[in-house]
Amino acid sequence: MGASSVVADGWGWRFGANPSRGIVGGSFTIKPGERVLLLGPSGSGKSTLLRALAGVLAGDEGQQSGRLTVDGVSPSHARGRAGLVLQDPQAQVVAARVGDDVAFGCENLGIERSEIWERVSRALAAVNLIHDLNHSTAHLSGGEKQRLAIAGALAMRPGLLLMDEPTANLDSVGATSVRDAVLAAHEQDDITLIVVDHNVDLWVPYMQRVIVLGKDGDVVLDTSVERALSDHIEQLTELGVWLPASPVLEPFAGGSAMPDAPVMFATQLDVARPHSSRLGLDLTETFRESELSAIVGANGVGKTTLALTLAGLFAPASGHVRASEDLWFSSGGRIRPLTRRQRSVEWLSPHRWSSRDLARRIGTVFQSPEHQFVRATVREEIALGLTLAGVRGRAAEQRSDELLARLHLENHADAHPFALSGGQQRRLAVGATIAAQPKVLVVDEPTFGQDAHTWREVIGLVFEARSGGCAVIAATHDQRLSELADRRIQLGGGA
Amino acid sequence: MNPLAKFLTALVVAIALLASLNPFIAGGLLLVELVALPFVGLSPRKIARVGWPIAVAALLATLTTALYGRPFGHTYWAWGPILITEGSLILAVTIGLRVLAIGLPGVVLFATVDAVDLADALAQLWRLPQRFVYGALAAMRLIDVLAEDWQTLSLARRARGLGAGRLPLATLGRRFAQVFALFVLALRRGSTLALAMDARGFGAPVQRTYARPSLWRPRDSVLVTVMSLVAGGVIVLSVIWGSGVDGIG
Numbered sequence: 014m015g016a017s018s019v020v021a022d023g024w025g026w027r028f029g030a031n032p033s034r035g036i037v038g039g040s041f042t043i044k045p046g047e048r049v050l051l052l053g054p055s056g057s058g059k060s061t062l063l064r065a066l067a068g069v070l071a072g073d074e075g076q077q078s079g080r081l082t083v084d085g086v087s088p089s090h091a092r093g094r095a096g097l098v099l100q101d102p103q104a105q106v107v108a109a110r111v112g113d114d115v116a117f118g119c120e121n122l123g124i125e126r127s128e129i130w131e132r133v134s135r136a137l138a139a140v141n142l143i144h145d146l147n148h149s150t151a152h153l154s155g156g157e158k159q160r161l162a163i164a165g166a167l168a169m170r171p172g173l174l175l176m177d178e179p180t181a182n183l184d185s186v187g188a189t190s191v192r193d194a195v196l197a198a199h200e201q202d203d204i205t206l207i208v209v210d211h212n213v214d215l216w217v218p219y220m221q222r223v224i225v226l227g228k229d230g231d232v233v234l235d236t237s238v239e240r241a242l243s244d245h246i247e248q249l250t251e252l253g254v255w256l257p258a259s260p261v262l263e264p265f266a267g268g269s270a271m272p273d274a275p276v277m278f279a280t281q282l283d284v285a286r287p288h289s290s291r292l293g294l295d296l297t298e299t300f301r302e303s304e305l306s307a308i309v310g311a312n313g314v315g316k317t318t319l320a321l322t323l324a325g326l327f328a329p330a331s332g333h334v335r336a337s338e339d340l341w342f343s344s345g346g347r348i349r350p351l352t353r354r355q356r357s358v359e360w361l362s363p364h365r366w367s368s369r370d371l372a373r374r375i376g377t378v379f380q381s382p383e384h385q386f387v388r389a390t391v392r393e394e395i396a397l398g399l400t401l402a403g404v405r406g407r408a409a410e411q412r413s414d415e416l417l418a419r420l421h422l423e424n425h426a427d428a429h430p431f432a433l434s435g436g437q438q439r440r441l442a443v444g445a446t447i448a449a450q451p452k453v454l455v456v457d458e459p460t461f462g463q464d465a466h467t468w469r470e471v472i473g474l475v476f477e478a479r480s481g482g483c484a485v486i487a488a489t490h491d492q493r494l495s496e497l498a499d500r501r502i503q504l505g506g507g508a
Numbered sequence: 509m510n511p512l513a514k515f516l517t518a519l520v521v522a523i524a525l526l527a528s529l530n531p532f533i534a535g536g537l538l539l540v541e542l543v544a545l546p547f548v549g550l551s552p553r554k555i556a557r558v559g560w561p562i563a564v565a566a567l568l569a570t571l572t573t574a575l576y577g578r579p580f581g582h583t584y585w586a587w588g589p590i591l592i593t594e595g596s597l598i599l600a601v602t603i604g605l606r607v608l609a610i611g612l613p614g615v616v617l618f619a620t621v622d623a624v625d626l627a628d629a630l631a632q633l634w635r636l637p638q639r640f641v642y643g644a645l646a647a648m649r650l651i652d653v654l655a656e657d658w659q660t661l662s663l664a665r666r667a668r669g670l671g672a673g674r675l676p677l678a679t680l681g682r683r684f685a686q687v688f689a690l691f692v693l694a695l696r697r698g699s700t701l702a703l704a705m706d707a708r709g710f711g712a713p714v715q716r717t718y719a720r721p722s723l724w725r726p727r728d729s730v731l732v733t734v735m736s737l738v739a740g741g742v743i744v745l746s747v748i749w750g751s752g753v754d755g756i757g
Contacts, residue, residue: 064703064707067707069703069706069707092709092712092713093709093712095707096707096708097704097707099700099703099704099707101700103653103697104653104697104700104701104704105700105701105704106649107646107649107701107704107705107708108624108645108646108649109622109623109624109649110624112719113624113719113720116719117705117708117710118708118709119717119719120716120717120718120719121708121709121710121711121712121714121716122709122712122714123712123714123715123716123717124717125717126717126718126719126721129717129719130719133719150649151652162704165708166707166708169708169709287659321663324667326663326666326667327663367671367673368665368666368667368668368669368670368671368672368673369669369673371666371667371669371671372666372667372668372669373669375667376667377663377664377667379660379663379664379667381660383693383696384657384660384661384664384693385664385667385668386689387664387665387668387670387685387689397668397669397670398668401669431692445668446668449669
């Protein structure tokens with residue numbers, strides 16, 4: 014049927030559950046075969062627009078205004094014309110086997126069996142996913158899962174391919190492989206392409222047109238990629254769009270020149286998740302106050318496992334992680350009656366500490382903020398950290414207000430953490446951890462899929478903690494962050 | 509074999525055994541199953557790996573029945589409430605054999621049937637609603653993800669000072685809160701998966717086709733018919749023979 018055309022004519026959407034959330038009408042026309050990069054600040058309705066175009070925005074979820082068509086008809090009457098790929102690689106695997114997963118869309122569209130398998134092979138080849146059809150989907154890497162999702166969409170022979178932040182959870186190798194798969198698909202099939210992605214650098218050379226949505230979902234810029242990058246840099250920067258020349262290094266001065274006191278030691282350390290094989294490390298490092306150490310390496314090499322072991326959450330597979338006595342006593346640690354064996358080794362091993370002892374000395378910010386929220390409001394999240402630090406009464410209230418203001422969450426103090434936007438959740442996760450005044454801060458991919466604004470906010474908070482004497486350990490594949498580090502611990506070879 | 513044929517076979521064997529309480533019937537059926545085992549293409553090691561809980565359950569059932577089962581006949585040993593008699597020993601053996609004979613087909617079913625194939629069979633042969641069958645199948649993908657979520661939640665709670673503590677009551681409360689957090693995560697993941705499925709045309713107003721045909725072959729009919737006849741015969745025999753021991757059953 015060829016590539017699809019898209020027309021939005023003052024199209025807007027208001028959510029039934031939360032009428033204050035929604036997008037006002039925007040208008041644009043996309044010609045068949047165009048490659049469009051769709052940008053906008055978080056909350057501008059990019060995802061909502063893509064879902065509407067895919068025909069999966071249920072009528073009972075909200076109220077539509079204006080008109081939106083794919084090939085001249087309402088998207089909900091053109092199921093299968095648009096393929097949609099989402100951000101989270103984990104969340105969109107449908108079947109246990111690679112072949113079945115790609116075939117799923119074809120089955121739903123009622124394609125003949127013989128043709129389904131022809132399409133499946135072709136789609137898998139297009140995204141360069143060379144696996145047996147019976148290969149288990151659970152064993153695919155993040156980048157492979159995303160390419161599987163693209164293959165699943167391609168097998169439906171869509172005229173329109175919609176990508177909703179497809180590379181946000183991937184390292185640069187995975188992101189590049191996904192982008193190449195999308196471009197190959199565009200090359201091979203007659204297809205219109207709409208991509209939403211913070212990582213503009215990755216896509217810009219291959220896109221024709223940029224459409225930028227404003228805060229309320231109206232179209233604020235609609236132009237060619239060349240013009241956008243020459244004439245509208247300021248506007249894009251304001252929106253938090255990552256640009257090839259985004260200045261990020263300025264506000265973050267390095268640590269002090271003098272070597273600071275050591276807080277933690279790793280000795281011949283090897284790590285493993287419970288019931289999993291070891292990484293085969295032999296790491297000996299000293300972590301010092303006011304120092305930023307970056308654990309770098311590709312997705313899946315075990316950066317998180319190492320970071321969480323240093324954080325006292327996993328026991329070392331071999332070797333030791335030891336705290337300095339300063340770290341133990343810094344938070345009012347008392348010498349308890351210990352056995353001789355304990356005195357020699359155990360009492361300075363963070364993974365042996367009680368949960369309370371650990372939390373007030375070593376703070377950990379997890380990759381996904383949703384995992385670490387434990388209270389019903391933003392204010393209580395911060396109060397928990399302050400309680401651990403022993404800040405009480407009037408002082409706690411004052412500190413809590415200061416932190417809320419610093420996090421720009423003063424207007425959301427009584428909101429549920431889950432009700433916050435992605436960027437707000439990141440800030441809260443870091444803020445609530447810092448509130449406990451740990452001497453070591455472990456952060457796991459703190460900048461995952463963030464726009465430039467949130468990036469700066471989160472890194473700013475981390476660097477403030479560092480200036481205050483905190484030893485920071487960051488697991489990251491973000492080049493921008495690792496370049497700011499005082500030193501890098503490279504995992505899994507490479508440079 | 510079609511997964512549904514295996515399922516029906518396991519079902520009729522279980523019904524026959526539940527209807528009878530006779531050591532010879534349970535033992536006989538177990539013997540038939542053991543003879544048939546080499547033909548289903550499972551290595552003894554795999555059976556042991558999947559089936560050990562059944563063996564443990566059989567052993568426990570045997571022991572408790574031997575010690576506490578209804579007393580009858582000659583008494584071998586008595587100590588407090590424990591009373592080992594001729595009757596309780598025979599009953600114990602019967603129950604142990606019965607658990608094994610019911611459990612073994614279940615183990616084979618579990619180890620040889622792919623969930624996808626069973627879903628295909630349920631949708632194509634029994635015409636169960638596709639939304640239900642394939643929705644449930646996709647949800648099974650989430651179990652692994654949720655297991656990981658649970659582990660991460662535990663770590664995160666320890667990191668925030670809310671890990672398992674010394675007070676059991678507080679720990680219990682925290683576990684409950686963690687279960688609730690997992691529940692919320694499951695809902696969010698589930699709705700994302702549903703969205704991804706809808707985006708692939710799931711539930712589109714078209715007659716769905718099937719990439720993998722689920723075939724019911726003559727040998728499937730033979731297996732189910734033969735096993736139903738055996739099961740029927742067993743029930744008849746158990747009515748004629750009773751429990752094989754006077755005073756029981």
